[in-house]
Amino acid sequence: MNIIIVGxxxxxxxxxxxxxxxxxxxxxxxxTDATIIQDMIGQYDIMGVVGSSVDVKSMDDAGIDxxxxxxxxxxxxxxxxxxxxxxxKLGNCRTIARVRKPDYAKILGVFREDLSLAMAVxxxxxxxxxxxKVLRFPSAIQIDTFAKGRVEILKFKVPTGSVLDNYKxxxxxxKLKCDILVCxxxxxxxxxxxxxxxxxxxxxxxxxLSPVHGEAPFFKKIGIKTNSVKDTxxxxxGDTAYYLASRLCESGIRVKIIEKNAxxxxxxCQELPxxxxxxxxGTDNRLLLEEGLQGAGSFVSLxxxxxxxxxxxxxxxxxxxxxxxxxxxxxxxxxxxxxLDLGTTIYPKNLTAENIIRFVRAKNNSFGSDIETMHYxxxxxxxxxxxxxxxxxxxxxxxIDKLNIKKNILIxxxxxxxxxxxxxxxxxxxxxxxxxxVTLSGGVENxxxxxx
Amino acid sequence: MVLxxxxxxxxxxxxxxxxxxxxxxxxxxxxxxxxxxxxxxxNMFAKEGFVSVALSWIVxxxxxxxxxxxxxxxxxxxDAMFETVSGxxxxxxxxxSDIEALPxxxxxxxxxxxxxxxMGVLVFxxxxxPLSGSGNLHLLRAESTGxxxxxxxxxxxxxxxxxxxxxxxxxxxxxxxxxxxDMNFFEAVTHGFGTAGTGGFGIKNDSLAGYSxxxxxxxxVFMILFGIDFSIYHLIILGRFRDVLKSEEWKVYIGVIIxxxxxxxxxxxxxxDNISDAINxxxxxxxxxxxxxxxxxxxxxxxxxxxxxxxxxxxFLGACAGSTGGGIKISRIIILVKSIAKEIKIMAHPKTTLKxxxxxRVVEHETVRSVNVFMVAYLIIFMLSILLISLDGxxxxxxxxxxxxxxxxxxxxxxxxxxxxxxxxFSPFSTIILIIDMLIGRLEVFPLLLLISPYxxxx
Numbered sequence: 001m002n003i004i005i006v007g008x009x010x011x012x013x014x015x016x017x018x019x020x021x022x023x024x025x026x027x028x029x030x031x032t033d034a035t036i037i038q039d040m041i042g043q044y045d046i047m048g049v050v051g052s053s054v055d056v057k058s059m060d061d062a063g064i065d066x067x068x069x070x071x072x073x074x075x076x077x078x079x080x081x082x083x084x085x086x087x088x089k090l091g092n093c094r095t096i097a098r099v100r101k102p103d104y105a106k107i108l109g110v111f112r113e114d115l116s117l118a119m120a121v122x123x124x125x126x127x128x129x130x131x132x133k134v135l136r137f138p139s140a141i142q143i144d145t146f147a148k149g150r151v152e153i154l155k156f157k158v159p160t161g162s163v164l165d166n167y168k169x170x171x172x173x174x175k176l177k178c179d180i181l182v183c184x185x186x187x188x189x190x191x192x193x194x195x196x197x198x199x200x201x202x203x204x205x206x207x208x209l210s211p212v213h214g215e216a217p218f219f220k221k222i223g224i225k226t227n228s229v230k231d232t233x234x235x236x237x238g239d240t241a242y243y244l245a246s247r248l249c250e251s252g253i254r255v256k257i258i259e260k261n262a263x264x265x266x267x268x269c270q271e272l273p274x275x276x277x278x279x280x281x282g283t284d285n286r287l288l289l290e291e292g293l294q295g296a297g298s299f300v301s302l303x304x305x306x307x308x309x310x311x312x313x314x315x316x317x318x319x320x321x322x323x324x325x326x327x328x329x330x331x332x333x334x335x336x337x338x339x340l341d342l343g344t345t346i347y348p349k350n351l352t353a354e355n356i357i358r359f360v361r362a363k364n365n366s367f368g369s370d371i372e373t374m375h376y377x378x379x380x381x382x383x384x385x386x387x388x389x390x391x392x393x394x395x396x397x398x399x400i401d402k403l404n405i406k407k408n409i410l411i412x413x414x415x416x417x418x419x420x421x422x423x424x425x426x427x428x429x430x431x432x433x434x435x436x437x438v439t440l441s442g443g444v445e446n447x448x449x450x451x452x
Numbered sequence: 453m454v455l456x457x458x459x460x461x462x463x464x465x466x467x468x469x470x471x472x473x474x475x476x477x478x479x480x481x482x483x484x485x486x487x488x489x490x491x492x493x494x495n496m497f498a499k500e501g502f503v504s505v506a507l508s509w510i511v512x513x514x515x516x517x518x519x520x521x522x523x524x525x526x527x528x529x530x531d532a533m534f535e536t537v538s539g540x541x542x543x544x545x546x547x548x549s550d551i552e553a554l555p556x557x558x559x560x561x562x563x564x565x566x567x568x569x570x571m572g573v574l575v576f577x578x579x580x581x582p583l584s585g586s587g588n589l590h591l592l593r594a595e596s597t598g599x600x601x602x603x604x605x606x607x608x609x610x611x612x613x614x615x616x617x618x619x620x621x622x623x624x625x626x627x628x629x630x631x632x633x634d635m636n637f638f639e640a641v642t643h644g645f646g647t648a649g650t651g652g653f654g655i656k657n658d659s660l661a662g663y664s665x666x667x668x669x670x671x672x673v674f675m676i677l678f679g680i681d682f683s684i685y686h687l688i689i690l691g692r693f694r695d696v697l698k699s700e701e702w703k704v705y706i707g708v709i710i711x712x713x714x715x716x717x718x719x720x721x722x723x724x725d726n727i728s729d730a731i732n733x734x735x736x737x738x739x740x741x742x743x744x745x746x747x748x749x750x751x752x753x754x755x756x757x758x759x760x761x762x763x764x765x766x767x768f769l770g771a772c773a774g775s776t777g778g779g780i781k782i783s784r785i786i787i788l789v790k791s792i793a794k795e796i797k798i799m800a801h802p803k804t805t806l807k808x809x810x811x812x813r814v815v816e817h818e819t820v821r822s823v824n825v826f827m828v829a830y831l832i833i834f835m836l837s838i839l840l841i842s843l844d845g846x847x848x849x850x851x852x853x854x855x856x857x858x859x860x861x862x863x864x865x866x867x868x869x870x871x872x873x874x875x876x877x878f879s880p881f882s883t884i885i886l887i888i889d890m891l892i893g894r895l896e897v898f899p900l901l902l903l904i905s906p907y908x909x910x911x
Contacts (some may be wrong), residue, residue, distance in 0.1 A: 026606040034816060047606035 002067045004093075005029045006053040006083050007074030008036045011123070014353035015071060019360065020044045027106040028062045034263035036148050053083040055382065062224060066089040070365060071096045071356055077104050094118040094363060096356055102239055106170065119443065122282065122355065126244030130351060131325050134344050135298050136228045137250065138323035139219065141344050144375040145212070146386055146436055147415040153183065153377055153384060155207045156224065161343050163222045170196035178218040179422050180210040183412045183438045184378040191381045193410050193440055195290055206324055207377055207435070211420040224262040229253060229297035229323055237264050237283030240327065240348070242271065242301065247249060249261075249274045256291060258282040283308060285315065298323040307329050313342045338379070351378075372434065381394055382440045384412065387447050389433045394448045401425030408440040411450075456735040462704075467722045468855050474522060477514055499908060506903040509891055512573055515536045516565055527640045530880045530887075537887045540566030540573070541894035542776060543864030544652020544746035545882070546855075547876040562653045563642035569894070570649025570678075571619050597888045606687050618685045619776075626674045635777060642665075647674050650777040652746025652863040659748045659871060665732055668749055674734045676709065679743035679771030699811050701772045701783045705742075708782070712738045712766060716759045723755070734759075742766045744778035746863020753870030760866060761865050767856045778861030780830065787815060787823045795812050829897050831902035834859060841882045858886045859893040 003019060005012050008031040019025050027046040030053050031037050051058025064070070072080035072085040084095035096119040099105055119187050124393070133143045134346050136224050149317040158164050164172075169182050184207035185192045185200070192198065198204065208215065221224075224361065232248060234241045237259030237403035239320035245255045245268075255275040265279045280287045282303065290412065293299065299316040301309040313326040327336045328334070331349055354376055361374050372386040391395055395403055400411060400423055412437040414421040414429060421427060427436060437450060444450060511561040514538050519525075520532035526791075531547045538545045539562050548554065603611040627644035631637055639655060646653050656662055660671065680702045687696045717727075717733040724730040733749055740747045741763050752763060770779015790808045797806060808815045837855045842848075846868055853865030854875065878886065892900050902908055 026610075028606055034818075041603075045606070045608050047603055 001069060001360070001363070002026045002085075003028070003065065004067045004070045005064050006070065006072045006080075007031060008033070008040055009073065009075060010349045011072075011073045011352050011395050013040070014331060014349060014357060015073070015356060016040060016044050016046060018353060023035040023302075026392060029066075030058060030062045047082070053079065054086055056086075059086065065092070067091055067093040067430055069094050069096065069360060072355075073098045073121075073352070077101050081115055081117075082234060083116055088116050094162070096121065096359060097121065098238055098352065098387060100124055102242060119356070121355055122237040124389050125243045126351045126355060127240050127327060127346050127348040129234050130239075130346055131244050131300060131327075131344075132247040132251075134200055134325060135189075135232060135248065135300075135323065138229050138298060140222045142207075142377070144311070144377060144384065145385065145435060146341055146375070146413075148374060150212055150418065150420055151209060151413055151436065152212050152215070152393065153207055153209045153375070155205055155377070158200060158202050158206055159224070160202045160371070162208075162224075164200050165202040167200045168196070168266060169194045169198045169200065172218075176218065176221050178221065180208045180215060180218050181451050182411055183207050183209045183384070184283050184382055185246050186378055186381075191440065193377050193438060205378075209422075209438075214420075223257060227235075231290060231296060232298040233258065233288075233293060233322075234297050234300045234310075235288075236301065237261070237277070238302060238304060241300075241302045242268065245275050258287070258291065283312065289319070290318070293322070294320045295318055296322045297436055298325065300325040300327075302327045304329070310337065310342065312341065314340065316343070317343070331448045334379075355452065368371070377438070382438055384442070385437045385439065385444060387435050387437065389429055389431055389447070391431045393429075395429050395435075396431055399426050400429070401426065405450055406452055409444070409450045410438040412436045412438045454525070455708055464522065470877050474518075476701050477801065478518065485890075499902070502899040502902045505894060506891075506899040508573065509540065511625060513540055513887075514890075516540060516561075519558065519561055522739075523555060523558050525554050528885050529878070533563070534875065534883050534887050536565060537890050538858075538863075539563075539653060540569035541890040542566050542569050542649040542651040542744070542778065543858055543861040543890050543893075544646065545651065545858055545869070545886070545890075546863075546874045549859060551655060554638045559642060559653075561653045563645040563651070563655070566649035566651025566653060567623065567645035568649070570617060571652065575615060583718065594652060595681060603734055604683055613674050614780060618689075619648065622674070622677065622685075626670070628666055629670045629674075633667045633670065635667060643671065646747065647671050648776065649679055650675065650678050650743045650745040650771065650775070650861075652740070654747060658861060659858050660736075661749050666790070668732060668736050669749065672732075672739045675739040675743045675745050675747070676706075679739075679775050679777040680705065681772040681774035683774055687891060698784060703781045703809075704786060705772050708769060709735075709738055709742060711744070716755075716762060719759045720755055734843075737763065741862060742777075742779075743771045743775075744862045745862055748864060748871035751870060751872040753866050753872060764856065765852075765868070767862055770860055780827070780860070783810070784823050784826065786810060786819060790815075791820055791824075829901070830859075833889070833892055833897065836887055840885050841878070844879050844882050846877070854886065855889060856889060858890040861890060 003025050005015055005027065007216070008029055012029065016029060019027055028049060029040055029046055030049045030051060031340045032052055034050045037050050040046065040267065048096065049062045052063065053059065053074070053360065056443040064087055070084065070093050072083040072095065074080055078304050080097040080099060084394045086234055087093055087095050095117055097117055099120045100110055102120050105125065108120050126267045133142060137143060137154065138155050140154040140205040141350060145151065146153070172180065173176060174183065182194055182241065184315045186196050187199065187201065208218070210218065228251070231254035234244065234255065237257045241257055245257060247366055248255050248273065256278060256352060257267065257268060257275060258278045259279055260281055262279055265277045268275070269277045280289060282288070289337065293316060297321070299313070299322040301307055301312040303312070309326050313324045316322060317324055326342045326345045328337060328345050328347050358374055372388055374386070375384045377384050405411070411423050414423050416430065437444065439450070460524025479905055480773065514532060516536035516539065517529070517532040520535055521529060526532040526535055526548060533543065534547055541638040544566070590664065604614055605611055623644055626647060627640045630640035635643065639772060640657050640807070654660060660668055681699070684702055686695055713735045715733065716738065717730045720734065721730055724733065736749050737752050768780055768782050769785055773781045787808060787810065788811070794806045794808055799908060808820055834855060837859065838851050841851050841855060849866055850868040854869040855866065857863055857865035859868065868877055869875055875883070
């Protein structure tokens with residue numbers, strides 16, 4: 001597909017990185033900064049155009065007339081929307097804009113038709129949704145939903161002294177009698193898609209797939225608490241905090257926001273009457289203790305400075321048993337940060353890029369791939385893909401244990417008319433099922449690709 | 453090298469089959485050795501791109517010269533190397549006095565090196581091999597000509613393919629047209645290759661003088677065509693004529709050609725029988741020199757000084773950026789002339805803000821700077837080469853034009869290296885200097901300088 005990416009900030013770069021990895025797209029980037037463009041075309045196999053996205057000439061140079069998708073991810077909402085509007089007039093492409101200001105986000109529904117946006121992405125809102133999901137199930141580090149919300153993949157850490165220590169994967173079903181599936185294990189730098197004989201160790205990060213709410217018995221049996229947090233302390237009152245607080249209020253969680261800027265405190269207080277807003281410096285240890293950090297159920301650091309967030313989270317970890325969530329803007333250091341035991345880390349830029357890529361993939365369906373939805377799991381090392389089965393599919397009507405499936409690929413779940421089946425060897429994939437596949441290798445575009 | 457082998461078979465040169473087989477075996481062996489010793493790090497940065505281009509040109513020149521030695525066409529290794537580098541860099545300067553005595557397979561190989569070297573060896577590889585990754589652009593950039601190289605389409609591989617497709621189809625048309633005239637198939641192919649790469653190796657001692665006016669005109673036209681930026685053809689194929697018209701370089705290029713032809717015609721009028729002869733010969737020579745091909749239809753060394761001087765100036769101008777030709781490149785000249793005009797304006801009005809524009813858009817300061825530096829480096833190397841070559845004790849005109857002819861990848865110079873003679877008169881030392889000049893000229897100075905710079909090899 002021909003994709004134009006406008007704006008080469010962190011999100012733009014991440015998009016280029018991921019999309020050019022797939023190799024089947026012709027990508028053109030457009031930015032006003034010649035240095036960044038130089039840098040990008042030196043790094044990736046893409047075309048670069050220096051110019052403004054609201055300039056007809058630059059857009060022509062970028063090939064707007066043949067583009068299939070235009071993604072506007074500059075720092076300015078207004079520019080993004082205007083770019084999409086112009087793109088629609090100049091060519092015939094689907095447009096995606098990043099719109100982050102809460103005010104715009106609210107009214108976007110009103111004139112989305114006029115802007116003819118295929119998708120509006122809001123990194124802050126996405127980050128907030130992600131955090132809210134995690135706070136509702138604090139033992140999980142990451143939660144992805146599939147099959148229209150019927151299936152979840154939860155990532156959690158096996159605590160020391162857990163029942164699961166030295167447990168074989170096949171014994172989970174046999175001994176614990178739980179209908180869940182371990183679809184991925186991360187141990188240090190290594191990532192596995194475990195077979196039945198794989199032995200779990202404490203400290204592993206387990207990704208388990210289960211029907212929604214089906215995981216509760218499993219977690220109860222292995223002694224991990226599953227109930228939502230009761231209250232939370234948020235440091236930093238930016239847009240993400242606003243979105244998060246309003247979501248958490250809806251589910252009845254008590255929210256306390258600590259914010260330095262008095263004016264912002266006033267705003268938050270007016271917008272969200274149910275929460276308590278504290279005007280003060282969140283990096284002040286005494287203030288945190290005073291506001292009950294030690295007894296808090298969860299702690300979310302959302303300041304705009306990554307270093308501050310990391311330190312705050314580490315401090316909170318040392319003072320309490322709270323579920324810790326840390327927002328990190330800079331993507332590049334994720335490996336280092338993962339070693340710090342910060343609980344859940346949220347990368348808004350990554351989330352944005354992944355959401356857009358999911359859209360691109362779905363759009364790609366008409367170009368020969370059958371993927372319905374796609375998530376990066378296991379820290380971006382594996383993909384979970386959802387496929388719909390038709391009668392011509394090579395896996396249709398054959399017992400699963402008779403299928404010759406490639407290494408590091410797992411048929412994780414079958415959704416038959418809304419009924420979730422955890423596939424065993426004797427199950428047969430039928431027409432109109434949708435199937436979730438977990439793969440480490442990438443490059444799977446239709447179900448035929450999983451067979452040897 | 454399989455092609456010349458076939459050629460040797462076809463023309464019944466059984467005694468030459470063995471050398472070609474040996475060469476092919478050597479190349480395969482070397483390639484095999486290289487492929488064993490690959491490092492795990494597949495990342496290619498700008499430095500690696502430039503260095504590998506420079507290195508591979510030296511390596512292919514080495515292997516390319518083996519056939520000349522083995523078939524006894526050129527016994528001396530340095531001379532054989534000169535001939536090969538001259539081929540790959542599309543210079544067309546020769547050390548062989550009696551070309552017609554060479555076996556056909558060797559003649560074919562000489563012309564074929566032009567064709568491959570014209571567009572670039574590694575560009576060809578990028579188009580063919582399933583290389584992935586991002587560093588390929590650096591290869592393309594190091595090997596293509598002109599001040600700023602950009603891709604035609606987002607993917608490097610695709611770009612390389614488009615370039616080669618244009619190149620191949622134009623070559624085929626040319627060969628067909630020549631074959632249609634008074635050349636036989638072999639002559640048409642070798643001259644086609646020589647013209648397409650803007651090389652200039654002929655297969656006759658008197659270059660193209662012996663052929664009909666039709667062949668000469670066809671070659672003139674195609675030399676000029678191969679001297680134009682290939683992206684122009686891409687734009688024409690896409691039907692974007694407005695962009696084609698906006699491009700300044702080819703217009704200046706054609707203008708220079710017309711002007712030079714006119715001046716030479718007037719200056720040399722009494723040397724020719726009639727006006728059409730005058731136009732034919734002067735346009736052939738002008739096209740041959742400005743595109744840095746180096747074919748000739750007569751000995752222009754006998755022309756009046758004014759005409760010779762025009763030719764020498766044309767040597768330096770060179771063809772358009774992004775073509776197969778050599779020289780400084782018209783686009784660099786345009787940028788330089790415009791920066792001179794800018795400098796004058798700024799002296800008159802010190803506070804004016806001025807930007808150099810080309811093809812209707814602003815030329816980045818970075819590009820202007822690199823053009824300036826290129827010119828300085830080019831001049832220094834040029835003067836240094838003349839100094840070293842003058843050790844041989846030849847006339848100044850010979851020294852000057854031989855360096856000009858090699859560094860600009862043209863072929864024949866004036867006086868002792870004029871179209872009627874060749875480069876065999878130089879000592880091995882001077883020959884090596886000229887070999888280096890040719891490589892520097894073809895790769896546009898910096899890749900080779902980077903290769904010998906100590907900074908490159910420091911960890």
